[in-house]
Amino acid sequence: MRSPSVNRVFPQPRHLPALVYPNPMQPTRYVVMNSGFTFTESEYNGDYSMPRLGDYAVLKSRRMTCRNPQLQGYSMNRGSFLRSPNDDDSDLRAARIRGSCAGERLEIYWVDTEGGGATLILAPSGRSLLIDTGNPGPDDRDAKRIAAVASRQG
Amino acid sequence: MRFLILSCWYGPPAFPGTKLRTNRLSERSGDSIDCMRRIFARNPRQIADKELTQADFQKYNVVLFGDPGSNVWIARMASKLPIRWYEGCDHHR
Numbered sequence: 561m562r563s564p565s566v567n568r569v570f571p572q573p574r575h576l577p578a579l580v581y582p583n584p585m586q587p588t589r590y591v592v593m594n595s596g597f598t599f600t601e602s603e604y605n606g607d608y609s610m611p612r613l614g615d616y617a618v619l620k621s622r623r624m625t626c627r628n629p630q631l632q633g634y635s636m637n638r639g640s641f642l643r644s645p646n647d648d649d650s651d652l653r654a655a656r657i658r659g660s661c662a663g664e665r666l667e668i669y670w671v672d673t674e675g676g677g678a679t680l681i682l683a684p685s686g687r688s689l690l691i692d693t694g695n696p697g698p699d700d701r702d703a704k705r706i707a708a709v710a711s712r713q714g
Numbered sequence: 715m716r717f718l719i720l721s722c723w724y725g726p727p728a729f730p731g732t733k734l735r736t737n738r739l740s741e742r743s744g745d746s747i748d749c750m751r752r753i754f755a756r757n758p759r760q761i762a763d764k765e766l767t768q769a770d771f772q773k774y775n776v777v778l779f780g781d782p783g784s785n786v787w788i789a790r791m792a793s794k795l796p797i798r799w800y801e802g803c804d805h806h807r
Contacts, residue, residue, distance in 0.1 A: 569800075577797050584794035586771035593778045593788065593795075616796070 570618050579616035594619075669709050673702040680706070682713060763787050 570577075578595040582588075595617075669680040673694025681689045690710075694702025759774075763785050766776070782789040782799055792799065 579795070579797065581795055583771055583776065584791045585768065589771060590775040591778060591791065591795075592775065594780075595777075 576619045577616070578619055581615070667713070669713070671702075671705050671709050673705060678702070678706050680709060680713075 576594055578593060580590055580592045580595070583591040585591075665684055667682040669682075671678040671680065671694075673692070674697070675695055676692060678693050679691040681691070683689070688710075690706070693706060696703075763778070763780075766787060770776070776787070778785055778788050780788055782792045
């Protein structure tokens with residue numbers, strides 16, 4: 561785990577930092593600060609659900625702005641290493657990693673789907689690979705999420 | 715994976731409002747702990763920061779609530795975490 565690249569100042573008293581980090585007192589263990597489960601019981605489906613905050617976050621006190629009951633009353637000012645495209649909670653369903661080498665770009669998108677996540681890899685050659693597609697449902701929620709991310713990339 | 719949760723207070727918070735805000739998060743963490751009991755059949759320990767010993771770090775991942783003024787372990791780790799607290803603001807780097 562590497563240190564976040566963010567370098568920002570957040571004024572008190574409205575902001576509260578939350579993070580998970582290797583414990584400086586015992587690096588083989590973790591320390592979590594000001595956070596807990598960020599998924600609800602109804603979202604639990606047999607696998608460990610996707611955490612909503614990632615490795616670190618700055619929570620900003622606001623009234624009932626977040627639809628996630630575990631985080632209600634807070635909005636997320638910053639995301640994680642896998643930073644979401646927007647700070648809106650609804651957009652945390654897709655995270656993106658970009659890397660580049662010699663002008664060529666590899667993009668990896670991780671889409672939150674039921675039972676885990678779908679991974680869309682866009683290679684510099686133009687080829688793409690989709691790993692896992694979630695589960696079928698009455699409203700095709702997972703398929704629509706993946707299609708939305710894929711269509712945004714052309 | 716074993717967690718040890720520190721939810722009590724060692725001293726006054728370093729910044730106004732921190733105690734209220736972390737208490738709200740801590741309450742939600744309490745909800746999460748109930749959720750953990752029901753789903754995972756696990757019973758995480760909750761203790762005060764002053765009850766924690768260095769040996770506990772060998773055995774547990776720890777969940778800390780508060781800031782350097784209100785939680786002695788956050789104060790001790792603060793210089794080694796990727797975050798700095800300054801008077802009137804949190805500085806994240």
